Amino acid sequence: MIDFFLILCVGMCVLVLLCLYRATYGPDVLNRAAGISAIGTKTLIILLLMGAIYDRVEMFVDISMVYALLNFIGTVVLAKYLERTGDVSW
């Protein structure tokens, strides 16, 4: 079961690298925000998988919860800021 979690972790990291392409070279700030939000979602699952691998899941689940909250708040705050300034070409 640990081997399965390790293989899944490596696959998830490959997907994070693919999302990092969009977060780096995205044509404007909105595409970067979408890529970063997708990376945060995948990181949440990677943290829980690491907790299952190290057998310390009661510690990692709290970190994962905080990560979910911060990812949501960051995306909403960025959306509000862009909506107020009205300039998305950077």
Added chain:
Amino acid sequence: MVVKDIICIFFMLAGFFFFTTATLGLLRLPDFFTRLHATGKGDTLAVFLSLIGLAVYHGFSLTSAKIVFIAVFMFLAQPTATHAISRAAFRCGVQPWTMPKGGKK
């Protein structure tokens, strides 16, 4: 290999499949709204399936209850964040992609 491991592997593989499709959509689709359409729905379903699989693996405990809480929270928060950022894009004047005249791009 007990029954709960098999259920966990099934749910995690389903979640990984939807993560893969969402990432391919984020990379390959032509403009911002279509990319957000891929990740908004695909990631939500994938996170839900993966967290349910992990909750089944950890059995009936406080950790499992916290994981189910994260799953419910993500199921509410992810569409909200997607809606907020797509509304910001629409109000800033980003035009949705349409098929160019004359068929293929």
